[in-house]
Amino acid sequence: MLIGEVARRSGVSARMLRHYDSLGLVRPTGRSDAGYREYSSEDIRRIFHIESLRSLGLSLREVGRALDDPGFTPSELVDDLIRQTRERIASETELLTRLRRIGAAKPAGWEDVLQTVALLQALGSKSAGKRQRAALSSVEEVPVPAEALVEAVLSEKDPNVAGALRWALAQSGDAGLALLAEGLGSPVAEVRKRAVQSIAEIPDGEATALLRDALANPDVVVRRYAALALGAHGVADAVPTLIDMVVEGTNDVDAADALSALASRPALADQIADGLVDRLAPGTVESSARRRLAQALADIPGTTASRALADLSQDEDRAVALTAAYILGIRDTR
DSSP, X not given: OBHHHXXXXXXXXXXXXXXXXXXXXXXXXXXXXXXXXXXXXXXXHHHHHHHHHHHTTOOHXXXXXXXXXXXXXXXXXXXXXXXXXXXXXXXXXXXXXXXXXXXXXXXXXXXXXXXHHHHHHXXXXXXXXXXXXXXXXXXXXXXXXXXXXXXXXXXXXXXXXXXXXXHHHHHTTTTTHHHHXXXXXXXXXXXXXXXXXXXXXXOSHHHHHHHHHHTTOSOHHHHHHHHHHHHHTTOGGGHHHHHHHHHHTSXXXXXXXXXXXXXXXXXXXXXXXXXXXXXXXXXXXXXXXXXXXXHHHTTOOSHHHHHHHHHHTTOSSHHHHHHHHHHHHHXXXX
């Protein structure tokens, strides 16, 4: 079969077939009387083998080794191809993400495109200062898509940069909430923590709904941050978790402050006092926890809290009794 017919049947151009010949990959079995290349059925089969291996990403040199070296084993080469392919996919995915974010910024001209690219690059800088300036600039100068800010804040380790990113996200409204909600389900504890911290700073009804849901999150850290934020927003659902925090001694001062703020609403004051008193029963929690509960009662108005403190001032645990008596003395002078 002459080269033109082979090219038509195989889909490999005559030029490439000549290149294969020059490399020794496929040498035609014979020549016609006129000197034209003639390919046998075995030659054509080899051409299809070459094309199959090339489709996997092998170079022509690697194809030649694979076909002609009896000792050639493909496993190492295939592993290398897998690695190269993953790197290429990651690079293309990164490019696609960047293009999508530039499109989301709705640039009016190439100047806007260049500014957005510069900000996106700065958000990924190794310099914490550059990342922080980029976060602030994303609000003051060129808007950066919320998706980019969410990705940055969920991976940011520097507390100052993270604060700037959370502020920038809060300025964008609820645009990043869906992605932050996904962060709450991350297998990485730090990502979950950063997600709930970011949601807590977004003043939006949907953010509050997410924080309410976060009170049932399996991650205790997420529950605590959600409770503190909800308490600051006056949401009573946070009360049980805040009381748990007082008992456990984790951010107990912040939790007590949040309970005090909630107790400024008369309808909640007795409910909070009852919740604290329920945890004060002797033998249920250790002495230090009972002292913290007594201290939390200090800023809870109403007769329920006062009666509880009066009872505690006679408690068998001297440290608890002294704490309650001291608090009662302060309440009496107010």
